[in-house]
Amino acid sequence: MPLDSLIILQEGTRLKIEKTAVAGTMESSDIMVTLSPGSVGGIEIELESSVEKQFGNAIRSTIQDVLTELDVKNAHVKALDKGALDCTVRARVKTAAYRACNCDSYQFGGQN
């Protein structure tokens, strides 16, 4: 595994999206997140949600926040939301991000 695909959050090492990965389902209360290597530079978020008008900005913001926490600089995110709450969005983005970089060296500590 290339060094720059490792996740060492405290040291700010960048998480590099190497492939397309999916997390989540299309069931109610879930969100299906597809993460791909970015083509334009930066984070590009494409969101479809049944509650777009009410919560679209909040969902985008959560996706952006999680990717920032993981130090992902470059990614295309496609999110199909079925009424997921904030913690579900966070969980699915994290799962997709780790999968997309072929990384299973998870960082769980320091969440409180």
Place this chain on the structure above:
Amino acid sequence: MDTYKLRRTMMFVPGNNPGMVKDAYIYGSDSIMFDLEDSVAVDQKDSARFLVSEALNCYDYNGIELVVRINDPRTKVGKDDLTAIVCTRKAIIRLPKTECAEDVTYCENVIAEIEAENGIPAGSTRMMAAIESALGVLNAREIAVSSKRLIGIALGAEDYVTDLKTSRSSDGIELLFARSVILLAARAAGIAAIDTVYSDVNNMEGFEAEVKLIKQLGFDGKSVINPRQIKPVHSLYTPSDKEIQKSLAIMDAIKEAKERGSGVIALNGKMIDKPVVARAERILEIAHASGITF
């Protein structure tokens, strides 16, 4: 009376289902057990782990006792489960398929390392052990006393009956030995004993018969897999008004006897001694914890 912890129902919730994880608290079970093990597909372990840990960090679940069943801690998946859940500081770790004391101490040592690495107070993570095999049942006594972190032991009957080379019957005769051994081991160790699930959610008559049986054996409560199973268990476990009034009369009588300096007394022609008082105290504790005012 405030310290008694009700564990009449422990509701199993598949760890990779956001709707169930979100709604789990609304049904009123005494404990919620999020499952990262058998109900989660092998290729979704990472997904379920993140979902449960994020949910634990996000929701307070109205103060309901939270438990997470992890995968085998000797595997990477299980170790990752432990790290994720211990770091939330919100849930009891349920160890699956416990066969001997070393299974508990191995898991405990991993937990201790995670606590030390993440600035979590040593010993603050609690555990429970599920016994699901013939070997586990035979070692129940040593399992129950293997760690101060253990709050209880539970029977996992589906794997157990498979190990016995039999299947579950309506009267549960094949489980009687395991239930008795697990209950005795828990009581000798001073920890909780939780019974197994009843899988046929449409057979409420059979379910209630099983709850009556395990309550009579002495179990603290039952694992449930459907919200519909919660109310019948609570109903059967909640002391009746008659039991409460009788217990209050016993407590009054013993108080009066103590004031008179007398050890053994009679109430309505029946001898009241220490075990009778202890049973009355437990009934009042359960009633109080169940929200009954008297």
